[in-house]
Each structure stands twice: as C-alpha cells, then as structure tokens.
Amino acid sequence: MTSFSKIVSSKWTGHRNALLSLVCCAIASPLLAQQPLKTLLVGVDHRTVTSLDGNWHYLVDQPPARALYAPDGKVNDKTYALNTHPNIDSGPHNAEYDFATAPTLKVPGDWNTQDPTLFRYEGVIWYQRDFGFEPKPNTRTFLHIGAANYKSFVWVNQKRICDHEGGFTPFDCEVTAALKPGNNFVVIAVDSTREVDGIPSVGIDWFNYGGLTRDVSLVTVPMQFIDDYDIHLKHGSTFSAADATTLTGYVHVVGATAGTPVTLRIPEAGVDTTLKTDADGRAPFEVKASKLELWSHETPKLYKVELASGSGDQQDKLTDDIGFRDIRVDGTRILLNGKAIFLQGVNEHAEAPYRTGRVCTDEDVKNIFGFLKDMNANFVRLAHYPHDERMEREADRDGIMIWSEIPLWQHISFDKPEVYAKATYMLNEMIRRDRDKASVILWSVSNETPNNPTRTQFLTNLANEARRLDPTRPITSAIIGPHAKGNEMVENDPLTNALDVVGQNEYVGWYEGRPEDADNIKWTLPQKPILISEFGAEAKQGNHGGKDQRWTEEQQVNVYEHQFVMINKIPQVRGLIPWILMDFRSPTRNIPKLQDGFNRKGLISEDGKKKQAFYLFQKTYKEHSVGKAE
Template sequence: MFKINRITLFFISVFSAFFQLNAQENLIVNTYNRTVKSLNGDWNYIVDPYENGFYNYRYEPFENQENPANGAFFTNAKPKDKTDLIEYDFDLSDVIEVPSDWNTQKENLYYYEGTVWYKKSFDFVKTNQTNRVFVYFEAVNYQADVYFNGKKLGKHIGGFTPFNFEITDLLKESDNFLVVKVDNKRKKEAVPTLNTDWFNYGGITRDVKLIETSANFIQDYFIQLNPENKQQIKGFVQLNGTNIANKEVFITIPALKIKTKVVTDAKGKAAIALYSKKINYWSTKNPYLYDVILKFGDDELKDQIGFRTIKTNGQEIHLNDSKIFLKGISIHEESPIRGGRGYSVEDAQQLLNWAKELGCNYVRLAHYPHNEHMVRLADKMGILVWEENPVYWTIAWDNKETYKNAENQLSEVINRDKNRASVIIWSMANETPTSEPRNIFLTNLAKHTRALDPTRLISAALEQSNYQGDSSVRTIHDSFADVVDVLSFNQYVGWYDGLPEKCGQITWKITQNKPVLISEFGAGAKVGLHGDKLTRWTEEYQEDVYIQTLKMLEGIEQLQGFSPWILVDFKSPRRVLPKIQDGYNRKGLISEDGQKKKAFYVLKNFYDAKN
C-alpha cells in the first residue's frame, strides 16, 4: 500500500485541488441524508434533432446573445399578444417521466441519439430567507446544459455522475422553470467513445433534487479508517459559505462514544483524526455501519459509514488484514423490473439480491459508475464493489480534452462514494489496446486516483495474450499491469476463442507478483433454448463453458476471485441475431425477464463450495 505521508497529505488537502477540475460547482455530498425536495415526475419535453432551440439559423448559439430571441427554448417564452411569433410551447408539449431514459418511454425515440429539451415548472418557498438552494442531478446522459428561469447555470459532461448548481439568487416563490438540454450523441472524443457494447440510453436518467441549506453549511467530508492504523479514523470536513474560517465542527460517533470538535482553516476545511480501540470492523459477514453525525451551527448531517481496510499482500487481497476470495459477478445498470436504464432503489435491490442468491460477496459495476443506491445497499448487504470509469475499448488517447473528461468523471465518482465501505476498487478502464499514448493516459489516471484516495485499490480490466508466442500458454503482457494494485483481465476461451474443450488445453503464466481477478468470462445463451453442449446459444453450451472455464482458471496460482460476464442479459444494438439476441447481449446468467439459466447454478455451486 501507500506511505503514511501520502495518506496524510490526501486527508488534509487533496479535494481542494479536485474541485478545480469540475465545470460545475463543488459537489454537495450525501444527498441521501439531507432534506431535499424531489423534482422527479412528469417533465415536458421537446425533441430537437436540428438544435433549433439552441442555435439561430446562422448556427450561432442563442445563449451568446445579450437578448436571446424567442426561438431560444431555454427562455420558455410565451406570446405577449396575438401578434407574437413563437414556434414552440413546452406546456403544450408531451410529458416524459424523470428519472428514466427516453428510449424505452417513447417508441419513436428508441434509437434516437441527439438533443431533447426537458422543462419542469415548480413553486418553492424557503424555510428561512437567508438559506441557499441548489439543484442537484444524480446523472444526465450525456451532456447537460442547464438553465433556470432563463439563465444558464452551467454544463456537465458525462452520463453517470452527479452535479449541482446554486439557484438561490434566481429562485422565486412561484412559477420557476428549470430547462435542461440533454444531448446523448456519441462522439469520437467522448468518454465513452463511439463504440460500446451497451445501449446508449438518453435523458435525465437519475433523480433530480432541490437542496436547501443554511448560508454556511457542511458541503463535503471524508471519514474512513486509516489503512496504516486500524485504531484511527481519519479524514476532513469542508464547509461552504462566506463565513467559514475558524469555525467549530462537531463529529459524533455514538456507538464508539466519540464526540469531538475540529476547527476550520481559512478555507473552511478541517482535518479529522479520531481514535478507538473498539471499532467493529465492516466486512462481508459483518456489514456494520456506524451512525456518524457532523454538526456545524444549525446544520446537522448524518451518515452511515463502515470502517475497514483493504490491501494487497503479495498475491493476496486482504480485507481487515485477512485473506478474502472475491466471489463476484459483473452487472450492467438496467432495470430488471421495467427494462431500460435502472434508476430506483428497487432496481438496485433486485440486482444485488440476485448476486447474493448466486453466492457473491463482490460485484463489478460495469462499465461506468452506477447510481448511489447500488453502493449504499452494498454497504448494508456486505457486498464488495468494483467501480469503473467509462474508458472503454478505444479512446482518443492523444486528445487532452478527452483525458480531462475521463479524469473528471473518475473524480466525481470518487467524491460521491469515498465514504462507502463496500467500494474497494477503482477501475481505470476496460479492454483497452496497448499503446504508448494509452499507457500514459491510464497511468496518469492511476496517479490522479491515488492522490485522491490512497485507501482503496486500483485495477483495470485488461486483455490476455500468448506467452512467448505459445498459444497454449496465456499471460498478461501490458505495462499498465505494473501500475495497478490488482491484476485483472478478461478472457473468453470457449466462446470467442475456440470451443469449451479448449479450456483444457490452456495454462496461464502470470509473471507479476500481484493478486489476479478474472474480470470477465462467459458465453451467450438464450433462456429456454436447449440442445447438446456444442450447440451455440443453448443453455447447455453456456453451462459447459462455465464448467470448463472454472477448472481452467483455478490453475492460476495468484487467483483471488472472479466477476464473470454477466448477471443479467442487457440491451446492446451490436447484438442483432434474430430470434436469439434480438438486440440483447445474451451472456447473462439470468434473462432480462428474470429467468435463471443453467450456468447460474454452476457458478452458485462453485461459490457455495468456497465458503
């Protein structure tokens, strides 16, 4: 792991540097336990493939004009009299549910990629006139331009992480309108880039909230166990406001009989160092969460935090200094209840319940940050979590803006989930081909991650290759393998690489002295399709791949766990085979309608035997 001086440096100062990376305002953490007003529900929307509501006929942005014309959708203009020409009307337009994607709500938008404008009108009376109000988006895919009462608040890029803007000075007690221009077009320089193997759901896909705070309030904090001292809880608290220097913040952990105070510096930040010899450590078998209370003036904030350490020791992974084998599965964020993008706590609960039924103590959240429900529930259920940045397949490695985008998205998920005990691995990327620009890109991401959070492990889903030209011996020949803490790779012997029997012909030569996680393996099967074990797409073929693969992989000396591909069948436009795929990746152990395939029980029996 890391030296104590790096950990101390992190807890004292790193997040002030992180905030400078964001285009939006400093993120307010722990909206789970704050008083909020939901803006979920019906929003009016306008489909705008030519972006007529954003550009004039000369393709000049309306927002750059001092007095935007009535054609600017973000003004939510209404005719002043019968002679006034306005060619749109949000209030007469159709409605769409938020949160959700537009693809599965509106049949004519199923494959639509482009701009859709959303508008929500609401009244809001503050509980105290000196209070401040922020609008908080859990996620919008992919680019969000946000306007409030006709004024631009800002822009956010990235489809899976939260952002917020202050609206205090623009807020009225009645007739407020929030307008969001959502653009989900895939772009070569974006993160992810043009080519993926999942569905590009567009829209305001997670919750939208109004957060009312005091004029000066607790904006952020990090409270975790010191990985170098299991009797010390370290971190920081950050205030927001104009009168935040030299202020007392009280931290209480009732179950540990801890009650102390810290005093902020000139920037409203204070380091935290707490001690206890009686900490009940969080683990997969004992997911104990402490109530942690922070109080500053009238502002009181509670969280539920588990304390644990996660480290590597040679070829082993240690949770609280004890070796652990990660019995996992990969998961996409699709709803097993409605279909489409998952967003609710019920969606997350069903997916994690299936993982537990499978015998998992670990899940890989692929290939992007999932919603906060997942990690909050994983905390409660004792499930370890791999979280992944959407650097997928091929990225514009030489593009500086692409790197900044990837770094910012990674920073945002770390900031949101840094207090979650379940999260043990930050993944930099998935299946990226090796090259010098790619190595620099990923290495810089890893350095950035270690600066932000030295308490967790770093990995990436790499690819395997032949060892010294011998196709029967596989290895990891990738300079980035020397950077990560945990060596992870995807392999598909028996599916993309020969038939299942080939697994018996393959051995592995891993030269790095690091723990190995198999981040993906698997095969496709249509639920209910049966035949012999050599017939593609049958449950029997998939079952045999799992049987043979598990035997093969157990021969890897450093093996510390798996996250096979994947828990549930998921939508992908790449998968077009009629009557089999029908727009779904069929590698799930469970069908999209909840039916378990035969391979589910192969993996379950394997995991049960690992207890």
C-alpha cells in the same frame, strides 16, 4: 471565455504530470472549462431536499439540434430555454413550441423506454418542470442532478445556470440568484449524442440510454455549509489492531473562516469531538473510537455519523451511514481487515430487471441484489461506469463488495489532453461521491483499452490521480488479451505495472478456441492479485441442445466448467467475475431470435429467468470450489 483545451498544451507529450495537477482544480470538460471547479455536494441522499422527481414536460430537438446549438456551435439561450408560450391573440411570435401542452417523461428515467418513438433516438431532448419555491434568507440553493446522459445544459427562470459533461456522475448547479418566491421553472436540455472525444466514445457495447436518468432535487443550505467529508479507518502501512479503532479524514465547510467549529459524532462508536477548520474551510481529524465493529461481507456494520457546522438558523447538519473497514493488497493477496479474501462476483450493467432501461428505482436495486444474494455472491463489478448511488447504499447494507469504474472503454482519444481532463474530472466526481461507501473496495480507471504507449501513460497518470484522491483503496483496470500462442497465454501489458489488482478479461471457449482448450492453457500473469474480470459465453434463455451447440444454455455451462479447470491452475487468481449477471440491451447484437438487440451472456435473462449457468455459479460459490484466498 477561455476553453480548457486552450489552457493546456496542444501537444500530448511525456510531461503529463503537469497536466494532472492542472485538471484537479479546473473543470475537465470544454462545457465547464470557463469556471473553477464547482460545488459537488456529498451525501445529498441523506439531506432534507425538495424532490423534483416525477413528470417533466419534454420536446424533441430534431437534428441538427436547431433549438440548442446555434450555427456557430455555441449553445443557444434564446429558444426553448425561454419557456415562452404561443400567443393565440396577439403579441410576439414564439419559436413554435409549448412545454405546457407537451407530453411528459418520468424523471428519473431514460427516454428510450418511455416513448416508443424515442427508442433509438440519440440527440437532444428538452425537459421542463414548474415548481414552487419560497426562498429563505441567508441560504443558498442548489439544483442537484444525480446523472444525465450525456451533456446537460440547465436554465432556471430563463437564466443559464450551468453545463455538465458526463453521463454517469452527479453535479450541482447553484440556483440561488435565479429563484424567486412562488412559481419557478427549470429547463434542462440533455444531449445523448455520442462523440469521438467523449467518455465513453462512439463505439460502445451497451445501450446509449439518454435523459435525466437519476434523481433531481433542490438542496437548500446555510451560507456556510458542509459540501464534502471523508471519514474512514486509519490506513497505515500495514493493518494493525491500533488502526482498527482510529478514524481519520476531514470535513470541508464552504464559506467557513479559519477556526470555525465543526462537530463530529458517532454515538455508537463513542466519538464526540469538535474540529476546527483551517483557512481553506477544511477540518482534518484523527480520533479514537471506544469501540468499532469492522464492516465485512459477513457483518456489514454501519454507523450513524452526525456532522454539524455553525449554529442557530445558520447551522448545517447532516447524517450519513458509514461502515469502517481496511482493504489492501499484500503480494498476490487481497486483505479485508487483515484477512485474505476471495471475491465471488459477477459483472452487472445498469440495466433494470424485468422492465429494461436504466436502473433508477429502489425496486430495480432490490431485484438486482436479490439475484446477487441468491447466487451466493460477495462482490459485483459495476460495469462500465458509475451506477446509481442506490447500488452502493444497498451494497453497504448487504455486505456486497464493489468494483467501480469510469467509462474509459476501448475507443478513447487517449492522445488528446482535453479527453484526459474529462477523465480526471469524472474520476474526481466518482470518488468524491462514493469515497465513504465501505462496499467500494476497488477504483477502476478503464476497461479493454488498446496496448500502446500513449494509452499506457494516460492511464498510469490516471491511476496515480486516483491514489492521490483516495490512498486507501487499490486501483485496478480490466485488460483484454493476450491471444493464445499454442497453449500459452502471456499477459505482458505494461499497464499492469500501474495497477494494484489486475483485471484479466478473456473469452476462451467463445471468441477464441473451444471450451475444452481452456483445460491446458498455461497463463503467465503478474505477481499481483488477479481477478478474472470477464469470461463467459452467450446463451438464449430457454434455448437447449448439446453441450457443444452454441447459443444453448448447455454450451454456456460447458464453457464455464472448462474455465474453472483453467482458473484453478492459476495460483494468483483472487476473484471470479463472469460476464454478466443479466442480459442487457446492445445495438451491436443483431442475430434475430438469438440476440434481438441483447447481449446474451447473462446468467439471467432480461425478464428475470435464470439460466443453467446461474445455478452452476450458485453451487460453485456456495461450495467455494474454484479459487482460493491465498
């Protein structure tokens, strides 16, 4: 089988756009390079599914992952994947394992916080679960995995089904041919090992939680089924009242012949129309709604959208809850439904409040959004990777706007075409999953990457790929630097030329200079909307002292107050995104008693206790005293 790295040129030259068109239709990871782009189901959380969440048996594959990887590095299909059992009487000897009597882990969930012996483990864990199934004629069944960090290898009833690379986006494996009536089993090997050419790479400032971290389910559909759709407000060159009642997009039906009817209904908006697929199974449309209330922070209106294709027992039906709004850039302004807005936000890692570990439950999400609403925020940056889909769904309902990004963070192998291919595929998975979420207003291609021509070309092409996939949203990235020269800060990173909105990370008063130095800094920034995408200081909750005493709540407030003075002098700032809502685990933060393995820049401690800085932002956002929309 041919690997993706052999398909593309081994030299990463200036002709990267040719690579762009290639990776859009090929699997980006060497794990999946052998096959065309697989089915990725949209709206699974709105379908009737068979949940496989719950307790899964697990076994640890000790380094160097003897059960998963053969000596030549290839995946071994003959060990734990077979799910054999030791025979105490006679018969062949198995590989000295037994899932049936092995301990269990909860899925979804990371393994690090469930078993103390696995807290710092990075490597391979084998998951196994039995399930009953009764196949239905003329249907197809997929195993849907919301996310697994980082590489996944899937077997059903001893048959290798699929592989996936990437820790934060969903994937679907067709299991139709492997299933049988009655008892079945699935084995999934998840490898959380960090790799130099992975995304992210080896050096990350957050905890590398491993495992099946999001929901797992079986999805059964007819032979012809809806796998993808995009339904959004028409996005013209300017926002107009006429566009505000026009919906456009497409519905895609797998296996459909040309002319297959597809119905689109939005009863509350007066939309009831029949579409026809083309030869590729795609049914484009443009329809007028009789009435349409646009989604916003103040009025997060969602409409029940009904889709159907086929008829009788071969009819595929699903519903979704979608809000319609227009987001665009005009000069240095960000316009929502034609009105200039200022983003009062905060960064957030997918660290579960109170219990820690990966966010994976409704309660986790409820707690996070409770903090956001209490803070008077209208925006959240989901750092530094796509979060659980529950986050976007809750944001849709609550009117919280979202920045979503893929995990291109600092130490990436930007010179390697196979890494660019992985990034493109992750971007496709993120955008495809969340394209119809009104809350998502920005796609981000990276965070804090080194300023050099190779990186700039890589990310410029990636930004253009994002625009090709979704021309309705602005593209951004968080840029680090420059360092102050005297009281001057000049942002001249050429990546800003590829962005619609510029995210500016800076830590004046913490990593650089004193808090009061911020008062006199003069910024030179692009004439684009600027979001101060990271700023802040560390403070241990409950640690008090003078305003200049580091690691105290008082000094954290002092840093922010001087930041506000500086930010109010930058006319094109259109949003505040302090780092970060909650303290989060990071193995690089090792000052005893102050950090203890946590990044302490949170406005709230990991156990939900609010620091003084939280109340500063609560008051600032209520009074709208920092920054302006235009």
